Amino acid sequence: MKAILKKLPGFVNQIKDIQEVIISNILLIGQVPAPTHHEAARIEIFLERLADAQADYCATADFNIPTGIIRGTSDGTRPPIFVVAHMDTFMSAEIDHNYVITKNTITGPGILDNSVSVGVLASLPVICRHLNLKFESDIVLAGVPQSIGKGNLQGIKHLIDTWNGPIRGAVIMEGEELGRLSYYSEGIIRGEIICNVTATNGWEHRYKPNAIIILNKVIDEILTMELPQRPLSRIIIGKINGGFKHGVIAYDARLGFEIQSDSEHMVRRMHSEIKDIVSGIGHEHHVSLKLDIISSLTPANLGFRHPLVKTTVTVMKTLGLHPVTDSSESELSIFLARKIPAITLGITEGKNVHKENASMKITPLFTGISQILGVLKAIDSGVCDE
Amino acid sequence: MNKPWLISNTFHHSEFKDIKALVHAKNQQQVTISLCLPTLNEEKTIAKEIIIMKSELMTRFPLIDEIVVVDSGSTDNTLDIAAEYGADVYAAKDILPHMGHYTGKGENLWKALFVTSGDILIYLDADIKNIHHRFAYALIGPLLLYEPIKYAKAFYDRPITLDQQKIRATGGGRVTELTIRPLFSLFFPELTQILQPLSGEYAGYRSLLENIAFPIGYGVETSMILDIYEKWGLNVMAQVDLDRRIHRNQDTKALGRMAFVILQTFLKRIEKQKKIKLNTALFNEMIQYRLTHGDYEAEKFNFAGTERPAMIQLPDYREKFYPHRPGDPGATPPTA
Structure with missing residues (x-):
């Protein structure tokens, strides 16, 4: 050598x-x-x-x-x-x-x-x-x-x-x-949260929700999560898109994120917390809110x-x-x-x-x-x- | 029955992709090959052309013997970049300085005859964005592998760059379709078989190129075809499909000026060949108009129609290339 x-x-x-x-x-x-x-x-x-x-x-x-x-x-x-x-x-x-x-x-x-x-x-x-x-x-x-x-x-x-x-x-x-x-x-879980609001007027909505605003609520909730310094853990909000045009509320929106941590246990815990956030907000606002996992690594x-x-x-x-x-x-x-x-x-x-x-x-x-x-x-x- | 020229003398670049076979033919015929790139502010594309040609056709396969850049006076980094990547770089004004200097592609091509040494010359425009070594080997191929062929010209499906990011799938060749093809149809129908007579990429034996005159500007492609056709006939020519060529788009006014020069060159030649008789001298100015502050303002572009004589007529050239035959006009024109 x-x-x-x-x-x-x-x-x-x-x-x-x-x-x-x-x-x-x-x-x-x-x-x-x-x-x-x-x-x-x-x-x-x-x-x-x-x-x-x-x-x-x-x-x-x-x-x-x-x-x-x-x-x-x-x-x-x-x-x-x-x-x-x-x-x-x-x-x-x-x-x-x-x-x-x-x-x-x-x-x-x-x-x-x-x-x-x-x-x-x-x-x-x-x-x-x-x-x-x-x-x-x-x-x-x-x-x-x-x-x-x-x-x-x-x-x-x-x-x-x-x-x-x-x-x-x-x-x-x-x-x-x-x-x-x-x-x-690092251990990662890369996922997408997809929000769909039905375009037809149903009895469940007095005011039609906006898919972008819903995702904004999801982001707010994610930001309140407690993330440890050790093992080092974080959530990256990396991508967002949605909506159709300026004067129409957004019926569809999509948020891309990645959970990163040195610990597999932490990755799983954060994923579980995000899943709860998504299901809670979806239920509360009567919208289709889905969490898709794109990839994961240990x-x-x-x-x-x-x-x-x-x-x-x-x-x-x-x-x-x-x-x-x-x-x-x-x-x-x-x-x-x-x-x-x-x-x-x-x-x-x-x-x-x-x-x-x-x-x-x-x-x-x-x-x-x-x-x-x-x-x-x-x-x-x-x-x-x- | 003989096949029409369009069938017998039209090739696709894939027919010449066995570069080893081309090198073998080159060695057997004991010829040398020079690549010439005429430039004027081509800093974005010149490096690519030199690097790919040098890597593929000099380092990997010894098909090309030299790469020469002849420049019209670039004000960007074209010359530095070309020298950095190993091309022999010349300012056109420094070549045969006693002959004076004109700015134009034709001038560069003509002067390249003096500074290159190859028996075969390939001329490639230096603004090709999707350069590939097929642009050179496919033009050399017919010259090395088909005995009567002494000159090969490229044609393409030519997408043009509309802006930074978008490419139109087909298009280009407007001057061809609106100017040169109607003229060929009127005076030389046989030449309409050349699909893109104005393409800027061609290869030819020195023995042909040194025996024809070179207009200093845009007219050089037209004159080359007409002069080779007149002296040696269509059968010494071939055309090669190089697939795609992506280049800068030119606006309609620039194409108008190009068409002016091509018409000028064409008319001069057909009058010389006694196909027409002009009863008046032609004007040398292309006049275009633009609207400025509510007024029409004429823009005048002077094109004197200057041509360089056949290089073989220059004593300097004969002394350099045919030192043992000082009084001899040099090459024997090939037979068709």
């Missing part, structure tokens, strides 16, 4: 030497829209690029999950290492996905979450050849669909659950922010003392990065829940992550990729094998 750490800073400029290959992959894949559940076109081009990069194997598993393999030297005696990036984005297919490149930036919808990572994933066979980097384990490059939002991590769940044999470890790539190190996931933590985390910190520091730990409720939680050591890393810097003018910096990307390679080498050298 020491030998690799020594070489690592030199990787940055060597990777820059083939920047046009990496940027081309980011462009050609990222410019294909891939809203969740509609990733097929992007998957096709991703596979094409993997094949062009001469990955040793590339195909789609069932569930249309595209995977490529960089064959290891151990002839399959060592379990594989996974590198994962989610294929889907929050951006609708209607939006113009043509990116703009300047001297040091790429700008366009979905670039940071997560097109840059998918482009890098497709470039890894070329990068490893260019650096003459070999691994004992097979490196499985997986672009997972149906990840974010209502995708509810279905892609990665399916891939891991149907994978034949053990997995040595995994690295999950996210576009931003370089320096991010996630090795634990908390998982690799622990700071795990050799993978400690080695990753060393890799990052060798590259001049200052690790910032944060939870990640993504593919990471699926690996950790199945006792597979895994971490999530950011690979570049940027801004406006979820806006149409999201923008990433090109120069830090080469450090971000070097970091991924350093961690893969660490896993390959056995830090996850205990």
Whole structure:
């Protein structure tokens, strides 16, 4: 491992030497829209690029999950290492996905979450050849669909659950922010509260209720809930929409929220409280008020003392990065829940992550990729094998 | 019975996607290929074109030998960006400075003949938002794989960008349908088979391009087709369907000016070919009107119809490309 750490800073400029290959992959894949559940076109081009990069194997598993393999030297005696990036984005297919490149930036919808990572994933066979980097384990490059939002991590769940044999470890790539190190996931419940007010006048309403006002009452009640500092627990009110036009009361409204906590018990308790609030307000106002659960995750933590985390910190520091730990409720939680050591890393810097003018910096990307390679080498050298 | 040109010489880009086969043909024929991007304030799109072409057609497959940007005087970061990503960058005014300088795409294309070295040149507009390497390899394909073909031109289903976010599914080509197609129908019906004669992407052998004159502005696409047709016939030409091209939309007034220059170029050529006789000199000004503070104000745009001579006629050029034959006019025109 020491030998690799020594070489690592030199990787940055060597990777820059083939920047046009990496940027081309980011462009050609990222410019294909891939809203969740509609990733097929992007998957096709991703596979094409993997094949062009001469990955040793590339195909789609069932569930249309595209995977490529960089064959290891151990002839399959060592379990594989996974590198994962989610294929889907929050951006609708209607939006113009043509990116703009300047001297040091790429700008366009979905670039940071997560097109840059998918482009890098497709470039890894070329990068490893260019650096003459070999691994004992097979490196499985997986672009997972149906990840974010209502995708509810279905892609990665399916891939891991149907994978034949053990997995040595995994690295999950996210576009931003370089320096991010996630090795634990909070427990979450992501849900929607949907309010429908019947459009016809019935005897039960003297004054027709307004769906937005009803949801406002729900929010008020949620805000009175007592949330402990330890285990750290919170409720995020993340989305709201409803109504038809300015002069007509809203018959429909929808509230998106997420419960987050280090403790599974707290997640369940808060969910139960919200359920009571919803049923109470629905009953009180004679409206249809429903709570739908979109997704849920149990908390998982690799622990700071795990050799993978400690080695990753060393890799990052060798590259001049200052690790910032944060939870990640993504593919990471699926690996950790199945006792597979895994971490999530950011690979570049940027801004406006979820806006149409999201923008990433090109120069830090080469450090971000070097970091991924350093961690893969660490896993390959056995830090996850205990 | 021979197939009509439209069938025999129209291709789809997918027919040339085996880039390895193109590289093989290129090596067998021992030719070199230059990509030229004429620019004027293209900072939003130039990097993409260079990066993708360099990655796919130079690094991965050695099909293109050089990428050259010839600029008309950009005031944005076009030149910096192009140089950053490894293109050879030239200001048009610095090429053959004793020949003077005009601003226009045709001028850049003409001067590119002097600074590039390839036996085949590909010209691509630098404002293509959905650039893909097929824009280059599919135009090179017919030249390398089909013996008589010396010049290939692109056509598309051309969506145009209406605003920041919306793209109209079909459209574009208004000047083609309202100006050039009626003119071809009247004077050269055979040329109507060229579906988008004004498309800005084409590839040709140097031996052809150095033997034709280049109007300095919008007329260059029209003149190229008419001159190649006159000298070598339709069979040296091909057209390739490149599917979609997304580019900036131009307003009707700008298209009007483009149509003016195309008409100017066209009339000049058909008079030279004695197809018509004009009894009066043509005016050089396109006059358009706009309403300003309740008054109609004339906007006059001068288009002198300047043309550059066939490059082969320049001693500098002959000395550079045919040093062993200083008095020789150079290339032998290919046979149709």
